[in-house]
Amino acid sequence: METDFLSRILRKKQEEVDAARKRVPEAVLRERAEGRKDRRPFLERLASPGPWGVNVIAEIKRASPSKGPLRPNLDPAALARSYQRGGAAALSVLTDGPHFRGSLDDLKAARSAVGLPVLRKDFMVSTYQIYEAGAWGADAVLLIVRALDDGFLRDALALCRDTGLDALVEVHAEDELDRAVEAGARLIGINNRDLKTFETNLETSLRLARRLGEGRIPVAESGIRDRSDVERLLKGGVRNFLVGETLVRASDPEACLRALVWGRRDDSAPSEPPR
Numbered sequence: 100m101e102t103d104f105l106s107r108i109l110r111k112k113q114e115e116v117d118a119a120r121k122r123v124p125e126a127v128l129r130e131r132a133e134g135r136k137d138r139r140p141f142l143e144r145l146a147s148p149g150p151w152g153v154n155v156i157a158e159i160k161r162a163s164p165s166k167g168p169l170r171p172n173l174d175p176a177a178l179a180r181s182y183q184r185g186g187a188a189a190l191s192v193l194t195d196g197p198h199f200r201g202s203l204d205d206l207k208a209a210r211s212a213v214g215l216p217v218l219r220k221d222f223m224v225s226t227y228q229i230y231e232a233g234a235w236g237a238d239a240v241l242l243i244v245r246a247l248d249d250g251f252l253r254d255a256l257a258l259c260r261d262t263g264l265d266a267l268v269e270v271h272a273e274d275e276l277d278r279a280v281e282a283g284a285r286l287i288g289i290n291n292r293d294l295k296t297f298e299t300n301l302e303t304s305l306r307l308a309r310r311l312g313e314g315r316i317p318v319a320e321s322g323i324r325d326r327s328d329v330e331r332l333l334k335g336g337v338r339n340f341l342v343g344e345t346l347v348r349a350s351d352p353e354a355c356l357r358a359l360v361w362g363r364r365d366d367s368a369p370s371e372p373p374r
């Protein structure tokens with residue numbers, strides 16, 4: 100039996116879902132998710148480069164298993180507003196409680212504060228969580244290939260399409276990328292973090308992005324620290340970046356984001372987009 104971090108978290112997640120089902124039945128969430136009229140396009144926003152050629156999905160994460168608490172008294176609405184002012188293309192909100200101290204309330208508060216599309220970042224193991232994401236206002240969900248078998252991955256992608264949610268399908272290695280493409284994923288999150296060791300290596304995004312064919316949109320995830328990391332990945336053809344810790348820990352998240360997107364911290368946009 101596998102006993103790594105991901106296996107442990109997935110077991111715990113299944114228990115959480117079983118308990119949640121007893122409080123709110125899946126049919127109730129489904130009706131809410133399917134009845135929504137306020138969808139914000141997530142994939143579409145990332146399919147074309149932002150005004151400066153860079154799209155940042157700015158993450159709201161209270162704590163992480165590798166680093167512990169990241170920002171005391173984090174206010175999701177205030178942080179979301181800073182991110183919007185700093186030029187974020189979208190938000191990612193960690194909703195896992197046990198390991199990241201997040202919640203669906205965080206997602207709701209962040210989304211209500213801005214006009215950006217929002218990704219629910221969690222460990223999805225059940226259709227229940229996809230309906231739940233829709234019912235709580237998410238515009239997209241994360242599907243981690245390593246956590247799912249091919250059957251569920253396909254079903255989850257189909258369910259997302261039917262429910263009007265976009266899916267960011269996360270991979271870390273070549274075989275996972277092949278499975279994601281085979282299942283029909285368009286938006287591919289390439290996680291630079293090895294979920295066994297928690298180490299990050301930007302080379303993972305550069306290597307896997309080279310394997311992507313027409314019509315697939317790469318998003319580099321994890322370990323992006325500064326503008327030089329963004330520029331290195333841009334040279335490898337990656338224009339979308341999911342950034343958590345760097346922004347959450349920053350004393351001025353708005354300026355930090357601006358520096359990632361524009362290459363400078365002040366609020367006057369450069370007249371020429373960087374090349």
Ligand SMILES: O=C(O)c1ccccc1NCC(=O)[C@H](O)[C@H](O)COP(=O)(O)O
Pocket residue numbers: 158160163164165166290292294297320321322323341342343344345
């Ligand atoms: O953040 C972690 O330490 C972590 C550990 C194990 C599984 C997932 C983890 N994070 C979730 C994420 O995918 C990241 O929050 C996201 O990619 C942003 O990463 P970073 O910019 O390095 O905070």
